[in-house]
Amino acid sequence: MKKLSPLAYVPRRGTLQTASLAPVGLYLGAYLGLCFLSSDPVVLVAATLGAAIAGFGCRADRAVWFSVRLGLVLAISMVVINVLVTSRGATVLARLGEWPVLGQVNVTLESFAAGGVIGLRVLGTMVVIGVYSACVDPDRILQAVHGVARRSALTATLISRLVPLAATDQARLSEAAELRGPGATPVGKVAMAHRLLSSSLDRAVDVAATLELRGYAQSTSGTKFRKAPSRYDARFWVAGSILAVAALTSIVVGVGELVTYPELDYSLSPMSVSLAALFLIAGLTTWRSGGRRNAQGR
Numbered sequence: 001m002k003k004l005s006p007l008a009y010v011p012r013r014g015t016l017q018t019a020s021l022a023p024v025g026l027y028l029g030a031y032l033g034l035c036f037l038s039s040d041p042v043v044l045v046a047a048t049l050g051a052a053i054a055g056f057g058c059r060a061d062r063a064v065w066f067s068v069r070l071g072l073v074l075a076i077s078m079v080v081i082n083v084l085v086t087s088r089g090a091t092v093l094a095r096l097g098e099w100p101v102l103g104q105v106n107v108t109l110e111s112f113a114a115g116g117v118i119g120l121r122v123l124g125t126m127v128v129i130g131v132y133s134a135c136v137d138p139d140r141i142l143q144a145v146h147g148v149a150r151r152s153a154l155t156a157t158l159i160s161r162l163v164p165l166a167a168t169d170q171a172r173l174s175e176a177a178e179l180r181g182p183g184a185t186p187v188g189k190v191a192m193a194h195r196l197l198s199s200s201l202d203r204a205v206d207v208a209a210t211l212e213l214r215g216y217a218q219s220t221s222g223t224k225f226r227k228a229p230s231r232y233d234a235r236f237w238v239a240g241s242i243l244a245v246a247a248l249t250s251i252v253v254g255v256g257e258l259v260t261y262p263e264l265d266y267s268l269s270p271m272s273v274s275l276a277a278l279f280l281i282a283g284l285t286t287w288r289s290g291g292r293r294n295a296q297g298r
Contacts, residue, residue, distance in 0.1 A: 075119025
C-alpha cells in the first residue's frame with residue numbers, strides 16, 4: 001500500500017470532512033486571518049494550538065505534526081534571517097562585526113522579537129493550511145466553484161491531487177533506491193528529480209487524455225450539483241462567526257500589539273488572554289461524541 005503524503009486528503013467521518021465548505025471555510029479562515037495579521041505572541045500561540053486541536057479532532061494527526069515540523073523550520077529561519085539583516089533596536093545582545101554584503105551585524109532583542117512574531121505567524125499559518133488540506137475534499141471544492149470558474153477550479157483541484165502523488169512517488173523511489181544494496185551506484189538528486197519529472201509528465205498526459213474522454217474539453221452549460229447539508233454545519237457557522245468577529249475586532253482595535261522598534265514594548269492585557277482562550281477552546285469544535293474513534297472510519 002502506498003504511503004500518502006501527510007497533507008493528502010483522506011476521507012473520514014470527521015466533522016470537518018463531512019461539514020459543508022462554507023462554514024468550514026469560515027471557521028478555518030478565522031484562524032488563518034488571525035495568524036496572518038495578529039502580532040500578539042500569546043494569541044498567535046493559542047491560535048496555532050487551537051488549529052492543531054481541531055486537526056486532532058478529525059484524526060489529521062500526520063498533517064498537524066508535519067505542518068508543525070515544517071513551520072518550525074521556517075520559523076527558525078525567519079528569526080535567524082531577521083536577526084542578521086535587521087540591526088535596529090536599542091537592546092544590543094551581541095556585536096558580530098562586519099559581514100560581507102550585510103555590513104555591521106548587531107543582534108538586538110528587538111530584531112529577535114520581530115523575527116519571532118513572523119515565525120509564529122508562519123507556524124500558525126502552516127498548521128491551519130495542513131488541517132485544511134487533510135480534511136477538506138478537493139473534489140467538493142471543484143463542485144462548489146464549478147459554475148463560476150470551471151477551468152480554474154479544475155486546475156486547482158488537479159494540483160491539490162497531483163502534488164501529494166508526486167511526494168508519494170519521491171518516497172517510493174527513495175525507498176527503492178535504498179533497497180538496491182550498498183554495491184549499487186548512489187542515486188543523486190539530479191537523477192531523482194529527472195525521474196520525478198518524467199513520471200509527472202507521463203501522469204499529466206494520462207490525466208489529460210482521461211479528461212478529454214470524459215468531455216471536459218467541450219463547452220457545456222453549468223452543471224447543477226445538489227447540495228447536501230451536514231448536521232455539523234450549524235456548529236461551524238456559529239464558531240466561525242464568533243471567531244471571525246473576534247479576530248477582526250482584535251486586529252482593528254490592536255489587542256495585544258507587540259511593538260518591536262525602536263524598543264520592545266508589550267503588555268499582556270485581559271483582552272489578549274480572552275482572545276487567546278477563545279481560539280484555543282474553539283479548536284474543540286471539531287470534536288464530537290465518540291471523538292477520534294468515530295472519525296477514523298472511512
